[in-house]
Amino acid sequence: MDNPKNRRCIIFAAAPVSNPERLSRFLRDGDYYIAADRGLMLADRLGIKPDCLVADFDSLKTGEGFEAPVHRLPKRKDDTDTMAAARLGLGLGFKDFLLLGASGGRLDHTFANFSVMLYLLKNGAKAVLADEQNTAQMFLPGTAYIEPVAGAFFSLLPFSGPVSGLTIRNASYEIRDYTLTPDSTLGVSNEFVGKTVEISFNQGILLIFISTD
Numbered sequence: 001m002d003n004p005k006n007r008r009c010i011i012f013a014a015a016p017v018s019n020p021e022r023l024s025r026f027l028r029d030g031d032y033y034i035a036a037d038r039g040l041m042l043a044d045r046l047g048i049k050p051d052c053l054v055a056d057f058d059s060l061k062t063g064e065g066f067e068a069p070v071h072r073l074p075k076r077k078d079d080t081d082t083m084a085a086a087r088l089g090l091g092l093g094f095k096d097f098l099l100l101g102a103s104g105g106r107l108d109h110t111f112a113n114f115s116v117m118l119y120l121l122k123n124g125a126k127a128v129l130a131d132e133q134n135t136a137q138m139f140l141p142g143t144a145y146i147e148p149v150a151g152a153f154f155s156l157l158p159f160s161g162p163v164s165g166l167t168i169r170n171a172s173y174e175i176r177d178y179t180l181t182p183d184s185t186l187g188v189s190n191e192f193v194g195k196t197v198e199i200s201f202n203q204g205i206l207l208i209f210i211s212t213d
Helices: 020-026 039-045 081-091 107-122
Strands: 009-012 032-036 052-055 070-072 096-100 126-130 134-139 142-146 153-158 163-169 175-180 197-201 206-211
Touching: 009 039, 009 081, 020 039, 020 096, 032 039, 032 081, 039 081, 052 081, 081 096, 081 107, 096 107, 107 126, 107 134, 134 142, 142 206, 153 163, 153 175, 197 206
Parallel strands: 009 032, 009 096, 032 052, 052 070, 096 126
Antiparallel strands: 126 134, 134 206, 142 197, 153 206, 163 175, 163 197
């Protein structure tokens, strides 16, 4: 396998996807694919043969006939299948992750997948979650830049606590040195103005969403 640090790891999770063809735009040559249990079905719908399968087979009936390595999980475990896939990807040396099929369906699993993103982030990896209408990326304190996307909005939400020192530049709604708290929706549905958006903060964990209607 090529150096994992130069490749991206895509994890296919088990949330329902109505239009898988709208996810094809996120795929690129050289990606490494991990299917998390029923995420194998999403990979199949996208015409992808995963490089490995992580499963406890509570959703899939069997891994028989799967040609790549199968990492069988116990049915009673502390990790979700998606978290187990993330741990595997980190163990293989990947530092760039994309989660597909990780939102929608069961709300508890969607929220748990943000915890997976935080786990990856705290272990030095980039983590992005994407579906047909949205992309989400989690950030630690510092500065992030977002390129304008036609017809899209961007939203900022704090994860697990306040985000302090938040400054937004080059957007329709700008703020300076603001504290965004989990009980506020102020960060939702900001608009691009044709410039690269600059977002900086000095404390907390920030989720940045780019969404279309």
